[in-house]
Amino acid sequence: MSPALRPGWRDLPPLLRDRITDMLGARVIASRHPEDSGILPGAQFQVQTTKGHAFIKAIGTEQVGTLNFLRQEIALAPLIPAAAPHPELLWSIDEVLGNLGTWVAVGYTMRETVRPIDLSWPEEDVAALVRVVRGIGEIEAPDNPMFLPEEKVFPTDSWEVLADKRPAGLAHHTPWLANRLEGLAEIASHAPDAIAGTSLQHGTLRVQNVLLPETPGEQAVVGDWIRGSVGAPYLDLVSMLLHVRTNDGPPPEATLRQYGLPPGTEHDAVTCWVAVLAGHYVKSSMDPPPTDMPELRSYQHRLARVAVSWLQTRLGF
Numbered sequence: 001m002s003p004a005l006r007p008g009w010r011d012l013p014p015l016l017r018d019r020i021t022d023m024l025g026a027r028v029i030a031s032r033h034p035e036d037s038g039i040l041p042g043a044q045f046q047v048q049t050t051k052g053h054a055f056i057k058a059i060g061t062e063q064v065g066t067l068n069f070l071r072q073e074i075a076l077a078p079l080i081p082a083a084a085p086h087p088e089l090l091w092s093i094d095e096v097l098g099n100l101g102t103w104v105a106v107g108y109t110m111r112e113t114v115r116p117i118d119l120s121w122p123e124e125d126v127a128a129l130v131r132v133v134r135g136i137g138e139i140e141a142p143d144n145p146m147f148l149p150e151e152k153v154f155p156t157d158s159w160e161v162l163a164d165k166r167p168a169g170l171a172h173h174t175p176w177l178a179n180r181l182e183g184l185a186e187i188a189s190h191a192p193d194a195i196a197g198t199s200l201q202h203g204t205l206r207v208q209n210v211l212l213p214e215t216p217g218e219q220a221v222v223g224d225w226i227r228g229s230v231g232a233p234y235l236d237l238v239s240m241l242l243h244v245r246t247n248d249g250p251p252p253e254a255t256l257r258q259y260g261l262p263p264g265t266e267h268d269a270v271t272c273w274v275a276v277l278a279g280h281y282v283k284s285s286m287d288p289p290p291t292d293m294p295e296l297r298s299y300q301h302r303l304a305r306v307a308v309s310w311l312q313t314r315l316g317f
Contacts, residue, residue, distance in 0.1 A: 006033060007043045012058065015097050020058070020105055023091040026051035034116070034208075041066055041292035046110055053110040054090060055223070061101035063292050070104045073226050076146055077106075081139050084200060085132060085222045114211035114221050121249045128212050130259045132220045133240050137233030137262055139200040150201055150231030151192045158279030159185035169286035172301070174308055177282070184311075187275045194272035197232035205236050206243045233262040238273050245306045246299075252310050271314045278307035 009017070009031035021028060026049035033045050042059035059070050077089040087108035094104045118125045141147045162170065163181035170177060177184075202225060209224040241252035249255075261270065281304035289297045 006041075006045070008033065009043075009045055009047060009056075012043060013097070013100050015100060016058065016060075016103055016105070019093060019095070019097060019103075020056060020107070023093060023105075023107060024049050024051075024054060042070070053112060055087065055108045055110040056105065058103060058105035060103045065290075066292065067102070067104050069226055070106065072146075073224075074104070074106050076225055076228050079142055079144055079146060080225055080228065081142060081200060083139050084136060085220045086225055087221055087223060108223075111221065113214050113218060115214050117207055117210060117212060119207070119247055119249075121244075125212065126244075126250060126255065127259070128220070129207075129210060129240070129244070130237070130255065132210060132212070132222065133205065133237045134233075134259075134262060136202055136222070136236055137199045140198055141200040141228070141230040147200075147228045147230050150195050150203070150229045150235060153203065153227060153229050154195075154276070155280055155283075156188055156191040156195075156276050157185075158283040159188050159275070162279065162283055167286055170282075172286075173282055173304060176312065177308065184275055184279060187272055188279055190268075190272045191276050194266075194269035195231050195235055195276070197235075198230060199233040199235075201229040201231045202236050203227050203229050205240045207240070207247045207249070232265070232269065232273075234265045234270060235273060237261070238270060239277060242277060242303055242306050242310070245310075246302050252306075253313055271311070274307060274311050274314060278304060278311045281307055 009028060012020075017028075024047070028047045028049050030048040031045050041063050042057060044055075044057045046053065046055050057070060057073075059067055061067070071094065074089070074092045074094075077086070080086045087110065090107040090109060092104070092106040094102070096102050117129060159181055163185050166181070202222060204224055204226050205222070206224075209222060211221040211223070213220055238252070241255055244250065244255070245252055256270075281300045285297050285301040285304050287297065
């Protein structure tokens with residue numbers, strides 16, 4: 001979501017600012033939005049206090065549909081394996097604040113020694129990003145009911161729905177799809193086997209929620225752990241490469257040729273997952289835009305275009 005669309009520290013109600021200051025244990029002396037400040041609507045920004053730095057998210061009752069997403073993120077934070085590149089949870093609040101209604105807010109550690117990915121895509125940033133995402137897939141997911149199998153949390157039947165309903169919005173996508181919906185639905189139908197596994201999944205990775213270390217040997221930081229799941233070790237990597245290409249990065253197939261997939265990954269399984277992603281983004285791009293995330297559908301349309309193009313490459317027609 002564009003920082004221009006988000007409230008900043010000074011835009012928050014004074015009562016909420018006071019409550020956050022209490023939780024920080026220090027006065028805020030500066031604040032700023034990151035270049036891209038996350039998936040969820042609401043306030044998200046970095047602050048500098050008299051004691052250090054933190055990253056804060058806050059959502060109020062005017063965005064009731066996303067309150068539970070932030071609650072889920074807060075509940076998930078202490079369960080994420082220590083080896084995963086995630087920020088440390090400092091505090092959270094979920095309270096009725098006077099006449100403001102319910103507000104949910106969370107504070108995370110924010111290191112000064114991390115930086116956004118350079119979107120001119122120097123080779124070292126591509127390589128570092130691949131290492132970070134592959135590293136997540138090398139971690140065993142916790143045995144906890146909050147980490148559901150990926151096939152239960154990500155829709156895998158989008159092509160089937162599109163083949164059945166054939167919405168008019170398909171005309172805004174490539175005509176290559178017109179006579180192939182049933183065939184793509186058949187490819188995606190193998191998802192329960194293709195994407196199953198025991199690896200930790202972030203599930204909502206994008207280029208902008210990965211911060212790379214400025215100093216070699218330090219750990220990257222990956223934010224927006226809105227949901228965790230369990231699946232095959234290649235899922236987050238393939239998903240991320242779609243976002244890389246959508247942000248004018250290298251073609252995903254070229255990146256896979258250069259850096260490879262996790263050992264044991266089957267070609268057809270990856271093709272199935274690309275098909276699932278393509279179907280999801282094509283279908284979602286045609287949904288009505290959510291009022292609190294007006295940019296979402298246009299971004300999903302760009303993702304759909306990249307995913308379908310990649311799928312064409314993998315299928316060879």
